[in-house]
Amino acid sequence: MNVSVDLTSRESIPSWLAYGAPIFTIVAALVVTSIPLLWEDLSPLDVYTELFVGTLSDVAGISDVLRIALPLFLAGLAVYIPLKAGIWNIGAEGQIFVGATVCAYIGLNVQLPSYALILLMMVAGGFVAGLYGAIPGYLRAKHDVNEIISSLMLTFAATTFLGYLLRGPMQGSGGQTATESLPDRAELPTQFPLVGEIHPRLHVGVVLLGIAVAVTYILMTKTRLGYEITFIGANPEAAIQAGISKYRIYIISFFFGGFLAGLAGVAEISGVYGRLFEDFSPGYGFTAIAVALLGRNGPFRVLLAALFFGLLRAGGTTVSVSFQVPSALVDIIVALVILFLLAAEFLKQYRISVDLERESEPETSPGTEEPV
Amino acid sequence: MINTDTILELDGITKRFDDVVANEDIDLSVRRGEVHGLLGENGAGKSTLMNILYGLYSPTDGTIRFNDKERSFSSPEDAIEAGIGMVHQHFMLIPRMTVLENVVLGERESPEGVASVNGIAGSVLGMFSRGRETPRERVESLAEEYGLAVDPDAKVWELDIGERQRVEVLKALYRDVDLLILDEPTAVLTPKESEQMFQTIRQLVDEGLTVIFITHKLWEIENMADRVTVLRDGRKIDTVETESVTQGELAEMMVGREVLIRMDKEPVEPGDPVLEATGITARDSRDVRTLSGVDVTVHEGEIVGVAGVSGNGQRELAECLFGFRDLENGSISVRGEDLTESPPKRFIEAGVSFVPEDRYEHGCAPELSVMHNSSVKDYRNGKFEGTAGLLDYEKMETYSEGLVEEFDIRGVSSVTETEAGELSGGNLQKLILGREMNQEPNLLIANQPTRGVDVGAIENIRKLMLEQRQNGTGVLLLSEDLDELLDVSDRILVIYEGEFVHETRPEETDKWELGMYMSTGESPAEENAQVIEEIQ
Numbered sequence: 001m002n003v004s005v006d007l008t009s010r011e012s013i014p015s016w017l018a019y020g021a022p023i024f025t026i027v028a029a030l031v032v033t034s035i036p037l038l039w040e041d042l043s044p045l046d047v048y049t050e051l052f053v054g055t056l057s058d059v060a061g062i063s064d065v066l067r068i069a070l071p072l073f074l075a076g077l078a079v080y081i082p083l084k085a086g087i088w089n090i091g092a093e094g095q096i097f098v099g100a101t102v103c104a105y106i107g108l109n110v111q112l113p114s115y116a117l118i119l120l121m122m123v124a125g126g127f128v129a130g131l132y133g134a135i136p137g138y139l140r141a142k143h144d145v146n147e148i149i150s151s152l153m154l155t156f157a158a159t160t161f162l163g164y165l166l167r168g169p170m171q172g173s174g175g176q177t178a179t180e181s182l183p184d185r186a187e188l189p190t191q192f193p194l195v196g197e198i199h200p201r202l203h204v205g206v207v208l209l210g211i212a213v214a215v216t217y218i219l220m221t222k223t224r225l226g227y228e229i230t231f232i233g234a235n236p237e238a239a240i241q242a243g244i245s246k247y248r249i250y251i252i253s254f255f256f257g258g259f260l261a262g263l264a265g266v267a268e269i270s271g272v273y274g275r276l277f278e279d280f281s282p283g284y285g286f287t288a289i290a291v292a293l294l295g296r297n298g299p300f301r302v303l304l305a306a307l308f309f310g311l312l313r314a315g316g317t318t319v320s321v322s323f324q325v326p327s328a329l330v331d332i333i334v335a336l337v338i339l340f341l342l343a344a345e346f347l348k349q350y351r352i353s354v355d356l357e358r359e360s361e362p363e364t365s366p367g368t369e370e371p372v
Numbered sequence: 373m374i375n376t377d378t379i380l381e382l383d384g385i386t387k388r389f390d391d392v393v394a395n396e397d398i399d400l401s402v403r404r405g406e407v408h409g410l411l412g413e414n415g416a417g418k419s420t421l422m423n424i425l426y427g428l429y430s431p432t433d434g435t436i437r438f439n440d441k442e443r444s445f446s447s448p449e450d451a452i453e454a455g456i457g458m459v460h461q462h463f464m465l466i467p468r469m470t471v472l473e474n475v476v477l478g479e480r481e482s483p484e485g486v487a488s489v490n491g492i493a494g495s496v497l498g499m500f501s502r503g504r505e506t507p508r509e510r511v512e513s514l515a516e517e518y519g520l521a522v523d524p525d526a527k528v529w530e531l532d533i534g535e536r537q538r539v540e541v542l543k544a545l546y547r548d549v550d551l552l553i554l555d556e557p558t559a560v561l562t563p564k565e566s567e568q569m570f571q572t573i574r575q576l577v578d579e580g581l582t583v584i585f586i587t588h589k590l591w592e593i594e595n596m597a598d599r600v601t602v603l604r605d606g607r608k609i610d611t612v613e614t615e616s617v618t619q620g621e622l623a624e625m626m627v628g629r630e631v632l633i634r635m636d637k638e639p640v641e642p643g644d645p646v647l648e649a650t651g652i653t654a655r656d657s658r659d660v661r662t663l664s665g666v667d668v669t670v671h672e673g674e675i676v677g678v679a680g681v682s683g684n685g686q687r688e689l690a691e692c693l694f695g696f697r698d699l700e701n702g703s704i705s706v707r708g709e710d711l712t713e714s715p716p717k718r719f720i721e722a723g724v725s726f727v728p729e730d731r732y733e734h735g736c737a738p739e740l741s742v743m744h745n746s747s748v749k750d751y752r753n754g755k756f757e758g759t760a761g762l763l764d765y766e767k768m769e770t771y772s773e774g775l776v777e778e779f780d781i782r783g784v785s786s787v788t789e790t791e792a793g794e795l796s797g798g799n800l801q802k803l804i805l806g807r808e809m810n811q812e813p814n815l816l817i818a819n820q821p822t823r824g825v826d827v828g829a830i831e832n833i834r835k836l837m838l839e840q841r842q843n844g845t846g847v848l849l850l851s852e853d854l855d856e857l858l859d860v861s862d863r864i865l866v867i868y869e870g871e872f873v874h875e876t877r878p879e880e881t882d883k884w885e886l887g888m889y890m891s892t893g894e895s896p897a898e899e900n901a902q903v904i905e906e907i908q
Binding site for chain 2: 223
């Protein structure tokens with residue numbers, strides 16, 4: 001019997017599919033994740049209730065979600081903005097590391113009052129990470145170097161360089177591969193103005209969630225630059241003929257992306273860990289790609305996606321403690337969501353028809369088809 | 373061998389793409405052993421027809437009889453098996469592989485199924501293959517028999533264009549075809565290579581093959597073809613013996629004599645030059661030099677028409693004059709300002725508007741809204757200035773609605789929701805033209821502005837161009853539509869193989885003469901002069 005699978009490109013995407021895809025994706029991922037849960041003799045329903053409802057029912061849980069969503073969101077935007085210009089920033093992870101390194105260096109070496117110091121850490125961390133991020137943008141615009149590869153490679157360069165710094169110039173006392181702890185003045189406070197402390201683990205950096213979403217929204221929908229990014233992303237040829245410089249847009253959008261990812265690094269070091277060490281980021285910059293894809297329709301969607309992944313991670317920790325399951329299970333859920341997401345994106349664009357027993361054809365060797 | 377005179381018979385072939393009719397009720401009969409020319413302008417439906425024959429498209433209607441059997445080919449594989457080969461304009465070779473590998477690629481009826489195994493394994497297995505020729509021997513003997521000199525072990529990327537084409541021909545011959553379709557084989561060749569190609573074709577026919585030869589160059593038909601079928605606008609005009617027609621008559625058949633859409637053209641006294649370009653030399657995207665030292669001057673209030681068969685450098689010329697394509701040589705100035713090597717933005721600022729040939733690829737961003745697309749030339753000039761230097765999208769929307777109204781762009785339900793790509797070709801063209809003309813340009817460069825547009829819209833577009841001229845805009849109009857050129861231009865330049873070969877005025881020339889210059893690059897020959905008189 002012959003089975004043939006045909007893929008045809010959809011001419012238009014049905015609206016139920018466009019809007020429903022993220023939800024189907026998540027539901028399908030959860031259904032599949034039930035299998036390892038059942039294997040561990042756990043009720044998926046209980047686990048999911050704890051994961052979602054349990055986490056969101058107390059201040060600590062919500063604080064954790066927000067704290068984790070922050071770097072995911074900033075790095076998500078770092079992918080999202082270049083994506084709008086039609087290019088892929090796969091290097092948000094590296095940009096986070098650069099931001100974090102600059103942040104730690106300034107925090108340890110510059111004597112300034114707390115507010116000024118934190119502001120300087122953010123601006124400098126973001127700026128240097130932005131420059132680092134702009135490299136693939138420049139290479140792509142000027143020399144047509146594939147930005148996916150260059151941004152990814154630069155991530156390895158950044159993480160490896162950090163490894164060197166932590167064993168050399170920036171190594172703290174005690175022999176660990178980490179810096180000294182930052183002085184108190186270099187740490188983001190947990191006291192919010194007016195409100196006071198919400199939870200000891202929630203630092204004021206989370207206001208960046210609101211600021212970044214607003215700034216990105218205005219950038220993309222209200223400014224000339226956003227208009228140009230959108231146009232370049234939609235059809236670079238037409239945009240160039242309209243006098244828009246691809247060169248400029250690629251560099252700027254990568255710079256913006258790098259800046260935001262750098263901020264995420266600053267927030268993690270200054271707000272969460274208080275010192276710089278090698279594995280401070282559990283792959284936020286890579287998860288960010290999924291965040292940006294889930295939220296590709298606008299910065300608010302990116303925020304929602306970041307909050308969802310934040311919830312998965314925060315809830316996952318609770319679940320692994322209260323149900324005694326390995327925390328790897330949470331990683332499995334996250335991975336499955338990403339996998340289903342990619343499949344959904346594909347199905348949105350192509351129609352699949354499976355055809356059993358087509359008229360039997362003589363065996364063909366690969367390459368028989370004439371390229372058309 | 374089947375002993376009939378007719379190898380191929382197409383009957384009533386019709387092909388529709390949605391509502392576009394590419395071929396309509398075409399009958400074609402090809403005799404065994406002849407070179408059959410297929411002549412027509414770009415977009416006349418030649419390639420579509422041949423792609424149907426080659427199994428790339430399935431016809432909407434009509435039948436194919438090949439070697440006295442009714443056939444329907446669902447893939448090129450079917451067509452090849454039946455004995456039909458095709459050499460496309462764009463080569464289908466794998467550059468990293470050798471000539472031999474390319475020739476045998478995908479072939480499965482080979483000695484013990486190991487034809488594609490090269491080297492020791494291949495030759496060892498070849499020895500046990502019941503005395504059949506190895507692919508190498510076969511390729512070599514074919515090459516010798518047909519005079520297709522090419523080294524079987526050379527990698528394809530090392531070969532020049534002419535050699536690659538010979539590999540394509542070998543590929544077809546290796547599959548024992550009876551009928552070979554050559555789709556504009558000389559389009560990419562130098563004159564010397566073309567001459568070699570012609571010799572090859574003669575040799576193929578001497579060896580008993582039948583060749584269908586697609587072209588829009590008249591002299592090639594005259595030199596090569598026994599008979600010629602002329603297509604125009606997807607229909608067959610006639611099939612004639614080449615010997616019994618002159619190039620003039622062929623040009624006439626190819627271009628047609630439609631009723632002109634007469635335009636009232638007010639006399640305008642041309643002013644100062646707006647565009648002065650000298651010595652423009654450029655290469656196309658395949659790095660072939662397609663423009664060699666072209667000079668153009670356009671004055672205020674003047675429409676300069678550029679006539680030419682597509683692919684003779686028009687696209688590159690238009691793109692160079694807009695800063696979109698790099699010049700190899702030459703200089704461009706607009707209203708006295710030197711803009712050589714400037715980016716498109718500078719040209720826009722100097723008041724140059726541009727209507728590209730390919731409206732979906734270059735003229736718009738199909739997935740963006742009508743609003744986005746109608747404002748792309750205006751978003752930075754302060755027209756949509758909002759508070760704090762932000763873009764005011766409401767102003768943009770209002771402007772876009774005005775544009776839709778003014779230029780009668782249909783099919784827009786909401787300027788912010790309707791995507792530019794959802795508009796029909798004609799309406800999209802009106803959108804682009806409207807956008808460009810609202811710039812009140814000093815110079816308008818329009819490449820094929822009315823191609824594929826319905827008659828009503830054509831009239832509109834021509835009117836708009838004449839209005840621009842009245843306002844003192846210089847217009848450079850590149851068009852394949854001779855009626856249009858004769859109708860609106862003040863001056864006509866004929867481009868042929870990247871050079872201007874003729875300059876004239878509409879009142880001093882006619883379609884026939886232009887057609888001759890377009891397709892031969894030379895002035896009409898003596899013998900044809902009589903024909904003109906007969907026609908007129």
